[in-house]
Amino acid sequence: MMQGAVCHGVPAALLPTGVGRGPYAYQTFRDLIDAYRFDRPAGFTVKLEGEATATVYYLVSGWLVLSKSTANGHRQIVDVVLPGGILDPVSADACTSIVEIEPLTDVSFAAVPREDWHRMLSENPSITREIDIINRAAIARMFERMLRLGKGSAESIIAFAIYELHLRSTVLGMTDGYRLRIPMTQQQLGDFCGLSAVHVCRTLRRLKRHGVLEVTDHMDIRIRDIDALTEIAGIDPDALRQEIIPAA
Amino acid sequence: MMQGAVCHGVPAALLPTGVGRGPYAYQTFRDLIDAYRFDRPAGFTVKLEGEATATVYYLVSGWLVLSKSTANGHRQIVDVVLPGGILDPVSADACTSIVEIEPLTDVSFAAVPREDWHRMLSENPSITREIDIINRAAIARMFERMLRLGKGSAESIIAFAIYELHLRSTVLGMTDGYRLRIPMTQQQLGDFCGLSAVHVCRTLRRLKRHGVLEVTDHMDIRIRDIDALTEIAGIDPDALRQEIIPAA
DNA sequence: CGATTAGTTGAGGAGACTCAAACATTGTGG
DNA sequence: CCACAATGTTTGAGTCTCCTCAACTAATCG
Secondary structure, eight states, X not given: OTHHHHHSSOOTTSTTTTSOOSHHHHHHHHHXXXXXEEEEOTTOOEXXXXXXXXXXXXXXXXXXXXEEEOTTSOEEEEEEEOTTOEEOXXXXXXXXXXXXXXXXXXXXXXXXXXXXXXXXXXHOHHHHHHHHXXXXXXXXXXXXXXXXXXXXXXXXXXXXXXXXXXXXXXXXTOOBTTEEEOOOOHHHHHHHHTOOHHHHHHHHHHHHHTTSEXXXXXXXXXXXXXXXXXXXXXXXXXXXXXXXXXXX | OTHHHHHSXXXXXXXXXXXXXXXXXXXXXXXXXXXXXXXXXXXXXXXXXXXXXXXXXXXXXXXXXXXXXXXXXXXXXXXXXXXXXXEOOOOTTSSSOOOEEEESSOEEEEEEEXXXXXXXXXXXXHHHHHHHHHHHHHHHHHHHHHHHHHSSOHHHHHHHHHHHHHHHHHHTTOOBTTEEEOOOOHHHHHHHHTOOHHHHHHHHHHHHHTTSEEXXXXXXXXXXXXXXXXXXXXXXXXXXXXXXXXXX
16 A cells, blocks of 8 residues: 555655745756666665765655664664655765665665756755755754663664654655554664664564554554653654754 | 863864865854854853754864753763864754753854854855865764664773764864863763763773773873774774764 | 762662574465 | 475573662862
């Protein structure tokens, strides 16, 4: 049912809304995206380096995760990118890549040469502003996640992750009420929440047992008690929405 | 000795380097900063909200931390801001503040109205680029910290924090070789590393016992075995420097 | 010089980890 | 169409890290 929206097509909320409202700006941005658009199946992985970093990525559809890993094999997913997300994976020295990128689903994205990207921005101040807002939202949700990664129980970080992904998906029109398919394994959710896969499993089952969630068939989630979920996650729903949802 | 550099005056590396190299750009930026500059003692706190968020802060000297806290009293420091750092504490909706701000020392900063800030940027593309780089560096170091916050032992996150702060301070000319004064209590370091103050204490003592650090008198730190420190933190020193140090 | 704040140390407990084995689901080749 | 492999989830047992509580010491300051 809703897989379609996740993996294919441009969600209604994506290009039309939010990014450039004037007809000219809209055309420009969209043309640029279309010109450099690629489709890739779920399997591929990118370790960005060298000239690959001279590129700005704009996700049109599908889910990506950005992660870092340590020498001893641990991995932390630092952000989940949903359609409309921007990926500018270049560190301070403008040539070392910061993160590894992994698609969770089939993805469609635009790989725009940095030069073209910046030209487009300089010609379209309104888009610059929109993108600024998108970036702010990304930082805001990272802050929230750090809060729960550092302090906070397994329950609270998992509850937060699920609530965050549900909220963001809903804004993109990818949910069916309180139902949400998260295209991650428990291992990946663990890498996102700083937990072992085993503990993710136990925690999800506890949430299920307490009637907060329903989890079926590989992360097909239904939120049964949203108040309990936000309570466990330590979320003020209105404040969170204002912080992490790009609103112009 | 080096406290002077931490708390007062403009570190050599700050305004002159990095931010705007042409005489015109340099003048403009510096004038703006000077026009809106404030000094504040260590004690004050800001909870930014309302029109306060229509302001961009540029830290001239001193240390600040940005933190978030939960309803149940836990706090996570999401970043430490050193001289030259920019603080644009506005979330996606452009009016809710994301973070609380706390100075660790006496600070001198410029509180620039957003409008003026953006005008300055639009008139000085080179400064825009510099600031972009500063922001990237901030994100890169947050990614690194998230990796250790999620996975990683108390030793590794503390070792990382100390190494990071030493590296950044060194670039700003605020260290004396391997000596560094971190103006944080163990409680604050714990809030930064996602640990209790008690465990910070134990961990520091262990590092001391193993000859990695020397800790005297309220976080006056000397790194005795930098290789051991990077090993424990899981750091590749060259790569880290490239990622988190703004280099133009 | 007491009062406050920060750091140290011990004891005990809870939460999350690892290892390991069983089970479920999906996909594949014979 | 079945057997089997591969992948992911579930559950149990045991351990270790880190937390909390609490008492004590050290340093700082009016």
